[in-house]
Structures are given as structure tokens and as C-alpha cells.
Amino acid sequence: MSNKLIIFDTTLRDGEQSPGASMTKDEKVRIAKALEKMRVDVIEAGFPVASQGDFEAVCAVAKVVQDSTVCGLARALDKDIDRAGEALKGANSGRIHTFIATSPIHMQMKLRMTPDQVVEQAVRAVKRARQHTDNVEFSPEDAGRSELDFLCRVIEAAINAGATTINIPDTVGYNVPHQFGELVKRLIERVPNSDKAIFSVHCHNDLGLAVANSLAAVMSGARQVECTINGLGERAGNAALEEVVMAVRTRQDLFVCDTTLDATQIVTCSRLVSGITGFPVQPNKAIVGANAFAHESGIHQDGVLKSRETYEIMRAQDVGWSDNRMVLGKHSGRNAFRTRLQELNISFATEDELNATFARFKELADKKHEIFDEDLQALVSETGTEADNEHIKLVALKVCSETGETPLATVTLWVDGDERQAQSEGGGPVDASYKAIETIVNSGTTLQLYSVNNITSGTDAQGEVTVRLEKGGRIVNGQGADIDIVIASARAYINALNKLLSAAERAHPQI
Numbered sequence: 001m002s003n004k005l006i007i008f009d010t011t012l013r014d015g016e017q018s019p020g021a022s023m024t025k026d027e028k029v030r031i032a033k034a035l036e037k038m039r040v041d042v043i044e045a046g047f048p049v050a051s052q053g054d055f056e057a058v059c060a061v062a063k064v065v066q067d068s069t070v071c072g073l074a075r076a077l078d079k080d081i082d083r084a085g086e087a088l089k090g091a092n093s094g095r096i097h098t099f100i101a102t103s104p105i106h107m108q109m110k111l112r113m114t115p116d117q118v119v120e121q122a123v124r125a126v127k128r129a130r131q132h133t134d135n136v137e138f139s140p141e142d143a144g145r146s147e148l149d150f151l152c153r154v155i156e157a158a159i160n161a162g163a164t165t166i167n168i169p170d171t172v173g174y175n176v177p178h179q180f181g182e183l184v185k186r187l188i189e190r191v192p193n194s195d196k197a198i199f200s201v202h203c204h205n206d207l208g209l210a211v212a213n214s215l216a217a218v219m220s221g222a223r224q225v226e227c228t229i230n231g232l233g234e235r236a237g238n239a240a241l242e243e244v245v246m247a248v249r250t251r252q253d254l255f256v257c258d259t260t261l262d263a264t265q266i267v268t269c270s271r272l273v274s275g276i277t278g279f280p281v282q283p284n285k286a287i288v289g290a291n292a293f294a295h296e297s298g299i300h301q302d303g304v305l306k307s308r309e310t311y312e313i314m315r316a317q318d319v320g321w322s323d324n325r326m327v328l329g330k331h332s333g334r335n336a337f338r339t340r341l342q343e344l345n346i347s348f349a350t351e352d353e354l355n356a357t358f359a360r361f362k363e364l365a366d367k368k369h370e371i372f373d374e375d376l377q378a379l380v381s382e383t384g385t386e387a388d389n390e391h392i393k394l395v396a397l398k399v400c401s402e403t404g405e406t407p408l409a410t411v412t413l414w415v416d417g418d419e420r421q422a423q424s425e426g427g428g429p430v431d432a433s434y435k436a437i438e439t440i441v442n443s444g445t446t447l448q449l450y451s452v453n454n455i456t457s458g459t460d461a462q463g464e465v466t467v468r469l470e471k472g473g474r475i476v477n478g479q480g481a482d483i484d485i486v487i488a489s490a491r492a493y494i495n496a497l498n499k500l501l502s503a504a505e506r507a508h509p510q511i
């Protein structure tokens with residue numbers, strides 16, 4: 001059995017299925033490049049048949065990525081498979097991932113198909129995919145609730161039809177580690193041609209067990225793990241890439257395989273995905289949370305100062321946290337700015353993007369004495385998450401907030417070339433600002449989420465605001481950062497509105 005563990009990242013596909021996490025083509029390309037740089041083996045770039053936008057995004061990722069395999073998802077239907085094949089035409093190395101459900105409940109209630117029909121369709125799909133590429137992955141969806149004998153039958157047939165990777169999904173996150181590990185072990189033992197394919201796992205986190213289940217499967221012989229940056233994904237998400245990779249690497253005394261991932265890119269990728277999707281990372285999140293390597297208790301601090309290993313099982317630098325946090329100030333020039341960003345592995349597609357970010361840096365440096373790496377990363381994320389076409393821009397915001405008085409906001413917006421102003425009262429300064437914005441744009445959206453995080457510590461830290469807006473079933477996240485959290489809030493709201501209004505309309509990837 002191979003000692004290489006393949007990392008299959010599905011941030012751009014399953015991750016995008018998180019409500020509000022939909023990404024533009026350019027955003028997907030930025031993330032794909034970062035994943036490639038991190039040496040992810042397979043990047044699942046989307047579900048080409050789901051929408052024209054998804055198709056184009058997979059084409060674009062397939063075109064720019066050279067070192068990782070680019071994968072497109074397809075139901076076990078000819079039209080899905082052909083669309084995926086077409087999207088992957090330009091790929092240096094492409095893979096089609098086709099799936100059909102195999103659990104009794106899915107077959108009866110969702111597909112309304114007999115087990116025989118499911119096997120037949122799975123075989124047909126794999127054969128069809130093989131007409132496009134010799135790199136074909138097959139998933140029996142909801143394998144975690146499927147019957148073992150039937151799973152063995154469908155998997156054997158899929159391998160005979162030409163599947164080179166067999167992925168075992170715990171689609172609804174129902175399994176527990178010892179059970180899931182046992183399932184993978186028995187499949188590898190019982191499927192007669194199991195040695196002709198790589199076994200993979202794809203675990204959802206509904207019970208908070210996605211990483212544990214994935215690791216149990218690796219112990220049982222799985223040699224590919226499907227995962228996402230920050231554990232993004234449908235419902236409670238997928239197994240977090242950073243946790244799987246670091247668990248295997250840190251516990252080489254237990255695992256007989258390892259990944260070839262460049263783990264020093266993990267924090268950069270985490271920030272990029274968080275910035276683009278607007279899904280903040282909780283401070284106590286393993287590996288990539290702000291507190292993951294922070295020692296608060298005096299006893300711990302003392303121990304770490306005497307010997308780091310007393311309380312640390314990994315080195316922060318090994319996953320990309322930098323020691324040198326205080327970097328630039330208002331006298332720093334463009335070269336210093338560019339150099340520091342390069343040290344943080346951040347690059348720009350165009351000189352215009354660099355200039356726009358540098359202009360924002362200068363604005364921030366005028367207000368904030370010390371600019372930390374985290375501030376720079378937030379600036380870059382914000383520039384990168386601007387909607388393709390900005391219909392609305394914040395020109396000015398004035399808020400009066402006083403004890404015992406009702407807050408009053410005056411907002412000036414640029415809307416498709418016109419400058420407009422409105423005033424509104426509200427329960428608080430943010431509420432007043434949002435009402436004033438709505439007086440101008442009358443968007444008809446519903447605010448589903450509003451959250452503020454401080455990017456660094458101190459009262460002059462930038463606040464990073466995330467809002468989630470819904471309209472007609474379409475959900476978008478917007479982000480804004482500023483040392484004034486009311487301005488950050490207005491920016492986040494406008495960012496989300498621009499995404500909703502963006503001409504680059506994309507359907508939700510679930511169909």
C-alpha cells in the first residue's frame with residue numbers, strides 16, 4: 001500500500017455549497033492558485049453542469065493550474081459527464097468525479113430506482129467518463145448509510161468499468177470513527193478488485209466527526225482524503241484540510257503515510273478563503289484560529305519559554321504563522337509593501353490590483369500607527385472580494401451617537417454613477433447606517449447574519465465585519481474592514497449588495 005496520502009481539496013465545490021459562500025470565477029482562480037502553491041494534489045473546481053458560471057469557473061481553473069489535477073463533479077448522467085469533460089479540456093491533468101446514491105433511503109425516496117438500476121447507471125457513467133479521461137473517480141453517495149454487500153457490488157462494478165479512485169462519502173455526517181474505519185477496511189478487504197483503485201473518503205461534519213472519521217479511514221487504508229480549507233462545506237462542513245494534514249504529519253508515529261503538502265501555506269490559504277467567502281475563522285479553531293498557538297495561562301507561558309514542547313505539539317511557523325507580525329507604517333513605500341506581501345505569499349494578477357491595495361494601505365496607515373500582517377491580509381481580501389461590477393460605492397458616512405439620544409446616520413452613496421444621500425435613525429449606529437443605505441437602494445434583501453471580529457488586538461485594531469444577505473433564495477456574504485466598525489459595517493453591507501447586483505449571476509452549485 002502506498003505511503004502517499006492524496007489531498008483532494010473541494011473548497012471550490014463542496015465548500016461553495018455553504019449558503020453564502022458562492023464565489024466568482026476570479027475568486028475561484030485565486031483560491032485554486034493558492035491551493036496549487038500549497039501542493040494540493042487534486043482541486044475539485046466545481047460542478048460544471050450546475051450553471052454557466054460554474055462551467056466557466058472550472059474551465060478557468062483547468063487553464064491556469066498546471067501542477068495539481070483539476071476535477072469536475074458530475075451526477076451519473078451523460079449530460080453532466082460530457083459537460084465536465086468539456087470544462088476540463090484545457091487541463092494539464094483532469095479528473096471527472098461522478099456519483100450516484102447507494103443508500104436504501106436515497107435510492108427509494110430520492111432516485112426512485114432499484115439497486116440493479118443504480119449499479120447499471122454507475123457503470124454507464126464511469127464508462128462515459130472514461131471516454132473523456134482515464135482519471136475517473138466514482139462516489140457511492142451516502143455510502144455511510146449504505147448496505148455493505150450492495151456497496152461492495154457497486155464498487156466492484158465501478159472499478160471494472162474503469163474507475164481509478166473510489167470515494168466513500170459519509171454524506172450526512174452520520175458515522176463515528178471506529179465504524180467508518182471498519183467500513184473502509186471491510187470494503188478494501190471484500191471488493192475483489194480493490195487493489196485496482198485508490199480508496200478515498202469524504203466526510204461531513206454534522207456530528208463534529210469529519211476529521212476523526214477521515215483519519216480512521218486513513219488508518220484502514222484510504223489513501224485520499226477529500227477536505228476543504230477551514231472545514232467549509234455543505235451544512236456543518238467537510239473535514240478541514242489543515243486538521244487532516246497536520247494530524248497525519250504530527251502523528252507520524254501512528255500513520256504509515258504522509259502528504260506532500262507545503263503546510264507553510266496553510267494560514268495564507270485559510271485567510272484567503274475566509275476573506276473571499278466572508279466566513280470568519282473562529283479564534284479557537286485548530287491550526288488556523290487566532291488562538292491556536294497563543295498561550296494565556298502563566299504556567300503554560302512559563303513552560304513554553306523553558307521548552308516549547310512542554311505545551312506545543314506543532315510549530316506555528318510550520319503552518320505559516322509568522323513571528324514578525326509588526327511590519328509597516330505610514331512611511332513605508334510601495335516596494336516595502338510589495339516585498340512584505342511577497343513574504344506572505346500574496347501576489348497580484350495585475351499592477352492595478354497592487355495599486356488599489358497600496359492606496360488602501362496608505363489610508364489605513366494614516367489612521368493606524370502599526371500595520372500588522374493580519375491588517376495586510378484583510379486589505380488584500382477586501383480588494384479581492386469586490387464584486388465584479390461595483391454598482392454601489394460608499395462616498396461618505398456620518399453618524400451621531402449620544403447617550404440618551406436616538407442615533408442618526410447620514411449616508412452618501414455612489415449608485416451607478418449618481419451620488420445620492422439619505423438620513424435615518426436606528427436602534428444603534430450600525431442599524432441607522434443600514435437603514436439609511438436601504439433608503440437609497442431599497443434592495444428588498446433580508447439580513448441573515450451580522451458579525452464583527454477584531455483583526456488584531458488593541459483599541460485601534462481594525463474591525464472585520466461580515467454580513468449575510470438573502471434575496472429570492474440567493475444568499476451572499478459581504479465583508480468590510482476598518483478601524484471604525486460603523487464604516488466597516490457599511491462597507492460589508494455594500495460589498496454584499498454589490499455581489500447580489502453583480503452581473504456575473506451564478507446559480508447555487510446544488511442543483
Ligand code: KIV
Nearest residue numbers: 099139141142169171
Ligand atoms: O457529500 C457527498 O456525498 C458529496 C458527493 C458528491 C461526493 O459531496
Ligand code: ZN
Nearest residue numbers: 014171202234
Ligand atoms: Zn459532500
